[in-house]
Amino acid sequence: MSTLEEPEVEPDGLDIDAVHERLGDRVLDTEEHINAPGIIIRADEVEETLTILRDEFDFDYLACVSAEELPDRYETIYHLKQFADPTRELSIVVPTDRDRPISQSAAHVYETANWHEREAYDLIGIEYDGHPNLKRILLPDSWTGHPLTDDYNQDKPQVVSYKAHENPLLEHTKEDDGETMLINIGPHHPATHGVLHLKATLDGESVVDVEPDIGYLHRCEEQMCEQGTYRHQIMPYPDRWDYASAGIINEWAYARAAEDLADIEVPEYAQILRTMGAELCRMAAHFLALGTFVLDVYGEFNALSMYAIRDREKVQKLLEDLTGQRIMFNYLRLGGVAWDIPEPREQFFDDTRQFINEDLPESMDEVHDLLTDNEIFQLRCVDIGVLPPKQAKQYAATGPVARASGIDMDLRRDDPYGYYPELDWEVVTDDGCDIFSRVMVRVREVEESAKIVDQCIDLLEEWPEDEREIQANVPRTLKPDPDTRVYRAVEGAKGELGIYIRADGTDTPGRFKIRSPAYCNLSTLPVMAEGDFVADLIASLGSIDIILGEVDR
Amino acid sequence: MSSQQPPTELDRNVLTKTRDARATGVDDRFNSRLREAMGSTPFILTKFDKFMNWVRGSSMFILQFGIACCSLEMIHAMMIKHDVDRFGAGVPRASPRQADLIIVPGTIVSKFAPRMKRVYDQMPEPKFVVGMGSCTISGGPFQEGYNVVKGAEEVIPVDIHVPGCPPRPEALIYGIAKLQEQVANGETSPVVVKPYELEEFGNMPRDEIIEQLSDQINEDDLAMRYNWGDSP
């Protein structure tokens, strides 16, 4: 394969030679991705190889599985990382034959591979040998063809069957003992925060089994991005992944991957603007998470969810001043941002300071008053919906969900980007592993974000006027070298939001794969909810904080 | 056999009348047998119609129904600051049986379209639909997607379209207020599209795809055929 350029982040401490030595003959070839060294292995040795890497080299984190179709073969890439140090990365590339795309499944090594491989089967058509449940995940079961392949004709009519569960009264018992009852929560249900379908098997009020059924908002985001040009056409789409106002963070995920791909240096001033924007977004997203979670536990239209939305409204006002839109910001550009702080600058700084220093502490007091100090709330949330750290790692949970299980990983600190390394803030963790910790982590992260925004405001205010460079020099048309591959992630509001891009020499990506944090976090729901009550299932789901746009893409 | 002829004649008559009513702006949704019996404009019934229109236009229960990005702005419209409840349309009901208004806030994809149709069918008459955002008009930014239904009107009839991606809460409130105005004036837009119907799989015209799927889908399962090439 090609060795194109030096990896930007040295995999420090990762002894790649030792890996080679240990794997021995299993290594067919190597290749160099921008983010990590790649090892090509045979399609029937996946499980074995990954087990060695997991157990002996500490690669306990399968960040992403991206599958793609190349002219002469299909390929599955397992992006391995370590929770202790996410900059130690390794890509395991598994090529498969065009005629018989069958590859061994990794689902027995990493639980998270289960959903990733189902998605790859659904969209690309690679079959995974030994997969426990290989069926379509995003598209309806009756779909014909695999849409992200070249020979797929999307003008062909499809028959979408209403099929199972159109009548919830039909007897669906798990075992034929008549003791259990299957209820369909969703796709239209007030607690699913969108269009998620949970097939829950109940024994009385307690949950025996729950199976999330997703794909009700699969809007072909990857196809859209593969059709757009790098420079301008892709950027509006990331806003619509995690649409809970985390837009700037999503844009940053794409920007980070594309800038690494095209080797663009972002000016420092723009980095500060990005950092500030991203943290404002994180606050808005966490407020929404809090508001909707409270709806699940308190009942509709209680005061606290209203207050959360009120605060979110304030953040949105700031973001609107900065970017011009309330949710779909489209603010970042490759190599910088769209524009500077709006004039008059003082007005913006004053408004932001007013919010950070006066309104926010007040509403945080309110939150603690009404929520975290409330005994009934604690009764509902403490030691409920437990996600043990080991399971969290297996399912590749990230973000607040992982940090509430005591996993101390935050890409802003561990895989630094933007202006985060220069600022003074802390990574919030909690080892309660329960719903309460997840809520608390979010509440405290809002406070940390406020600290970051405050420092950014100071920096922006003092920045000399003639050095306010918001945009680097970027060629009008970006055409990265063919066959360059990069997987880059940022810390989204829900966790690690990663983008895998393979350039094919044109001005549009050859493959654009989104590693969505909510997708992986949602797969932990059965671990949290099984054995608990229905009400706990709803609360657990709320505490994961899924955004269906990001889950289904 | 011959006895079938007169009713058909009558039906045609009624149909013409209704069509006239529609053309002259009198809504057909609230047409009743009583009104048919009492002629076109008896005083009491028109006053009563006016009153009922006012009632329906003044108060609406909204179905709690979130799909995508727009549902966030819908939440904002219902919460404080925007507070659509000022217009008497702020009571969310979780069950479609008790809702009058369904706001379709987002992209509809193939897997969800039949479900949305079912939710709409579960609502009691008279029911109204506000399509929120570009996606419910044409598929919006995702129009070219292989999985995206190109507008809510492919599935259910829509009374008001609120453009935007996403529309601001103010825009949604304006849309709802406009709908209320329309209802109060008795001029909700007539159904202009023939929405896609769910039909039994066995009844679908046989062709290559049906043959292919016949071992997966039961004869009497409901299914929807979506022809991606034909849609706007």
Next chain:
Amino acid sequence: MLQAVLQTDTVLLPERLVDLLRLGEFGVVGEFIAGLIAAFLVANIMLIMTAIAGPWAKRKIRARFTDAIAVNRVGPAGLLIIIADAVRLMSKEIIVPEGVDRPAWELAPIVVALSALLGFAVIPMGSGIHVADPEVGVVFVFAVASLASIGLVMGGYASNNKFSMLGGLRAVAQNIAYEIPLVLVAASVVIFAGSLQMSEIVAAQQDTLISLGVVDIPMWFAIINPFAFVLFLAANMAEIGRNPFDTPEAPNEIVAGYQTEYSGIYFVLFYLGEFIHIFLGGAIIATLFLGGPAGPGPESLGFVWFLVKIWAVFLLTQWMRSAVPRVRIDQLIEIGWKGLLVLSFLNLILTALIVGVITV
């Protein structure tokens, strides 16, 4: 002291009507007609109150708690929304889902609405509005109020919907768990008043407990035994299914519980039943603990005071709704059986002691 209480003489509303309309000469028939009129009046008072509470007051109160405005466009202060909401809901299509258990499905909303209304028959509302005063008033009111749970389980079961089923079952479990503490606490009031008759219970609370200069503290049972009052408030919250005990219809868990499948007029009846139930809960609290229609001013103001008291209870339910999380069904049952039941037995002993002290 208690002997004085027993001398009170109540004139019931039907008797007054007999006098007023000169129905006496028709004998039993006249009394029957007078009873009907009285019941009609009282039922309408309650229906009007629910009409105000359901579509308008509830929204306005919630808006106050959450810094919002709520209805203000339809009529002055949005008041016409009451008419609009009521007429619209009644004129909606009634959908009868496939496979419902028809008679039960249709009876359920009626049972729910009626059971709560029946309870008001024995409540003394002041200003002479008191339909009946049987000797077993307290027993009657609890018996009738708990009929509602039959309605709920009927609706939940007959709807042929799993969410409804869960809601109905939850409602029954909850009502059984909280009915017993509720009745036990009420029994303590009975011990105190020495009678099951509502008018006697009200009369027993008329006297002054302590006189603090100009202010006379009345001998309301809530003041004599605040412990019982708090217990009753808590159990009552569960009995009427409001936050934090609104599990039977928890919208985010089981859609709308037992009323998921109901539309149109049936839904109105359920909705009505719920609100009348809240008011009935308030009325029971007012009668047993807050001296019924007692209050400063002439006796003819009694009805106003009575209204103030039941609206205060309504306000409390709405306050809870905006501030308190919902407990889980198993926790709710646990609180009921392990907490409130034990406490209400304790309360019985405590009341016995208090009554002993007062009579000595």
